[in-house]
Amino acid sequence: MNKPALAIVVPCYNERDVLHETAKQLKEVLNALISEGLISPNSKIVFVDDGSRDETWRLIEEEKSGSEHISGVKLSRNFGHQGALLAGIHSAKLWYDCIITIDADLQDDIHVIRDFIIQYQNGAEIVYGVRKSRSTDSFFKRATAQAYYKFMRKLGIDLIYNHADFRLMSKRAVRVLEDFEERNMFLRGIVPMLGFKSEVVYYDRKERFAGETKYPLKKMMAFAFNGLTSFSIVPIRIVSLIGVLSFCLSFLTGVYAVVQKLLGHTESGWTSIIISVWIIGGLMLMSVGLIGEYIGKIYWETKRRPAYIIETDLTDDDQES
Template identity: 65%
Template sequence: MKQSQPLLTIVVPCYNEEEVLEETAKQLTSVLDDLTAEELISSESKILFVDDGSRDRTWSLIAMESTKNDYVTGLKLARNVGHQKALLAGLEKAKDKSDCVVSIDADLQDDVSVIRDFILHYHEGCEIVYGVRRCRKTDTFFKRTTALGFYRFMNKLGINLVYNHADYRLMSKRALEELSRFKEANLFLRGIIPMIGFKWTEVIYDRKERFAGETKYPLKKMLSFAFDGITSFSVAPIRFITSLGFFLFFLSVIAGAYALIQKTLGYTNAGWTSLIISIWLIGGLQLMGIGMIGEYIGKIFMEVKGRPKYAIDIDLYSERLGHFQHDETDMLMEERFI
């Protein structure tokens, strides 16, 4: 059993979420009020909004909300680094001061009421609790089909993903400590976190329509995210290219033997079409193979440089806990609304 009143931090990565942010703060505040009243969490629990270099009023709204809501704090990143790195920034910032952390997107598609179930499972000893969608009725047919294919493909590659789970989860302090030991720059948290182990469970919920604003994951980003997940955890694509290369080699040996026999028997004819098709086929496969190898080399290049994943511009979370990040309070108050 966990301690009776753990300090919970809800981490919410945000990118251009001005249309939904106030409602998100309102609903999450209500959840924390209810959990505090039930004595399931500490009254010192927080909501940490992570502004991932937004170009709208997202940060101004976070800073303003923090002045009137004791739960709300903020972390402003110096530039846009992407959802996964922004989420990691929030998790790492909350790790030292929290007993457990819940991560949730700002769009309110995930049912905030099941955070209570997360906490109950945490009290029962679970270190990780995954929020899992009951179904995908709100998705288009294309998105539903491609998502199902992606999960099945990843499982066949031996990559352990929780089906229909995104980034809505609870992690204990111990699980976050283990996560901090993973140093790769190419982040795919949905694949990394199941590798941690520890006692875990799932909470099933119904996903809602987006409260306001537009999705930050159009088709192009979804495909890029899926490809990053595959190449970050498996060398299967390179092995596929190698296998295809061997297959075409043996096929060319058979074709060469056939051509030699035809020439010996005097049946040869000029074959411009077959020649051009062969050249295009082999050339295309070579370029595909080189591109696939280049993708992995590029990932190695990013890893060995060891550059920081993000830079923090303003840290209201530490300030709220009594550790000011700026020497002059007036300067901080001025920067809040920039």
């Protein structure tokens, strides 16, 4: 089998504290694979600057000037993690036989990239990097993550358990991925839908090398909700939240009304009316909010806005040279 040209796509958002170390470690892995004859010498690492507000892009340019195996893509603004992944994948699709996506924080074990390549050479079109366990997570994060995966499975959404966005895709798989025309792609749900031969590589997740996480609790919850609806509309989500709060308030008010009734402090019929109005009102608001999520998704899809906009693409320069 010919040596495949590999592109490692690394989305970056305000990663100045870790970028040099990430580039260093990935170059070591890439050079080892080239020396072993597993991949082509034309393989590269493609950093995607997702509208960073620090010196991330300048550092990417520095890394490129110092290594033939480094390239970069700069987006015009912040499009989010999934948009940055797509930008990197689409920029590399014409020049590389397989593409690996990995975050810049070095939490994913880069040394299993070798196992990815071996699985690819054995015929796998998609290789998933899957965490062996969540022992390093807090109890809350571990419990909510497990509940989320189970809930998605019950809804018929085929997610790979304990898999994020550390994966290998062949050029064939990437081309088919382009047929999915959603403006807001939830790759963790879409990639398993491709149906090609896939394999799993297990690894131990590490602590973040430096800097702060780009997925605090609020952002993680938003991302999870996005996976359920394919997109999220903030104003309609607020309506849903109002519905939930209204329902909770109706429950508390109902308890109060029952107590008042038992104490004989109310007129006949007052309790049932209050409970009915508040509970039904809360349920209606929640229902309108849920329906609104799907209407909002349709609204954004019909606009056909791009998932990302590239300001500078250094991969073009690589091919011209």
